[in-house]
Amino acid sequence: MTSIADSRSDQPRATRDDPPSFDELYAAHYAGLIVQFYAYFGDRQEAQDVVQEAFCRALARWRTVSTYEDPVAWVRKVAWNLAVSRWRRARTALGFVRRQRLEEPRTDGPGPDRVSLVAALGTLPPKQRRALVLHYLGDFTVAEIAERERVADATVRSWLHRGRTALAAEFEGESR
Amino acid sequence: MTDIDQLFAELRTRTIAEVRPPSVDTVHRIVRRRRAVRNAVAGTVLLALGGTGLLLLPGEPEPDAPDPRAGYGTIAAATVKLDVATPRLGALVTDLGDGTWQHRLELIGATYRTTLTCVGAGEITAVLTPAGGDPSRVVVPCTAEPLETMIDVVLGGDLGTLTTEVVPDDVAAESAAFAYTTALSTADQDRLGKLAGGVVGGVVGGVVGGLTTPAFVLGDTTPAIEQRLTGAAYQATAACAGTGSATFTVVATGADNTETVLGQTRVTCSPAPKPMTVTVTYPAGATALALRLAPEADAYGQAVGVVGYRPT
Structure with missing residues (x-):
């Protein structure tokens, strides 16, 4: 399996001549981004929602995003914008309640x-x-x-x- | 490494180890479905407007198909009367894909009416926040046939910032374009117009052969007096209430439509306007005298002008 750490210095490709495929970017950075948004929301489902939505938007305009020096930075920016918007819209009020329970259905917790x-x-x-x-x-x-x-x-x-x-x-x- | 560092490192390591990314096929499927929705909306927009040219039919997505949002943007800008070439008190956005969009306007303290429209599918939430004031929130549906949504905002003080933030829902992020314009409320236009009109009237008013324009908001279309006169000396006066500055120009038009600048001066727009006057001699062969007050960018849409003349 491809490395899944989302390190800012760990870019999938170094030059624009050899852009990453979307699937490579997704595999390499999905989990690392989830960590950030899990810590922000305190809710893994919220984190998955914003990260997946950010990747969807990247794929929708992949021809452009793939030419960026740092495509994952674009994905991260979009995810943060979504996260902040969600926070402002107080969607996470319910998330806060859930956070107190910290339900983690797919793991031991x-x-x-x-x-x-x-x-x-x-x-x-x-x-x-x-x-x-x-x-x-x-x-x-x-x-x-x-x-x-x-x-x-x-x-x-x-x-x-x-x-x-x-x-x-x-x-x-x-x-x- | 401090305790805090260790806690974050441990959170990162263990969470990453546990996360199982959903199949990338899921992402591909979502995007294909959205493209299909977008293309269906594009067809609907064209049908609604009776347009020609771009034809995108619903059904299997076509990855290389032209993005219909450029067309939506043209419709949106026309709906709110936004001059796309020089958008000063407004904006057009055809790609909301990065989640949020924000625009700031430096404005004179007044009441403003912001008109928004969104063309396409989904909905956007617009939040208008005047400096030092409470935000106003409005949900704007993105529709095939453009609708106008208006919201009034009061900006206190002499000058301040009006921040407009737009957050699209997931559908609008991929399938909509929006545009907005902000304009002085009618009441504030009247208030500033009376100030400028009173100043110019104090110079020109009551003089036989004198004339003043109605008050006008300084913008792309600059009203002017275009008056056929007899050769004589004239005193031309302008005043501007609001903020920023403008250039007052007195021009004579010749029989062959050539223009000769007879006089020009800079006018400061202010809440306490002062008259600016130039004295000109109207050439005997001219066909008309024109008085123009053209705004600089800082006065655009935020100042009200009046011009007038009188024989000396």
Whole structure:
């Protein structure tokens, strides 16, 4: 099976002369993207919805997207746009309730650390949560997050700092 | 590695190990179905409009078929009267595939009416957010025959940003184009028109042989006085209420339709407009005197002008 890690430096092809096939891109990056959106939504089904929809949109315009230097970046951007839109539309209000139960029908279920981390992320304001997920799971630099969110680098550093502090406090509280 | 780093690394590793991607065939199937829907909609749009040329029939998708959304865009722009060549107070979007679309306009504080339309299939949600104000949300259906949806937004302060964000549903993302325009409300046009008209009237009003235009919103079509006169000296005056600036030009038209600029000045548009006057001598051989107030980009659609003249 093809490697499934979604690393920003792990592009399926390096040049535009040899573009990846859609199927290769899908196999290589689907799971890595799911991790990011699972951490953001706290709900794997929501994550699958946005990632699959992003891949559908990529396939629909694959002749163009495949010529991009980094096609998976386009897919990731679309998925994040969808994720943020869904959040704004409060669709995830129900997801939040489901998240508390953390139902994982296809596996034995995440270990306690993952449950704690995903649940703790769910308590953060969306911007802090998004910054942490992009940074730790999407391997975005501070500058890249700042550009994506249209804010100053210092703002992103502040979100990351406050997010980390809040997570640490959450885990300290749990360990007592 | 800190504890937080470890937790994220563990989340990544173990989740990736557990995820079983759905078959890529599923994605191909969804896209084929959407293309079929889009092509069916394209046929419906053409039937609705009695169009010719592009013909896409429903049924088996044709991957290399031309994207009908360009045609939808033409219809959408015409519906909201958007000048596609120079879209200043509006926009046309024919591909919403990346999920969301956002546009910002710097506007004078006033009430605005935004007119949106979406052509194709699905629906879009438009969220208009004035700086410092509450967002207004409207759902716009994407239809074969274009419908206009209007929403009024109040922008406070002297100047501010009006942000328009559009989120398509999954169908509209692949099968629709939308366009919108934003315009000053009629009440604000009247308010600004009275300000500009009062200023020009103070110079021209009550003088025999003088004339002023009705107030007009500065835009692509610049109203002007085109008046046949007798040779004499004239005082031409313009005022502009709103924001930005405009160029006031006084032109004489000759018998062979040649134009001679007799005078020109820059006019600042402001909530407290001031008269700008040029004195010109109307040439004996001219057939008409024209007064024109042409907006710069920063005044387009956000200022109301009045021009007038009087013999000196």
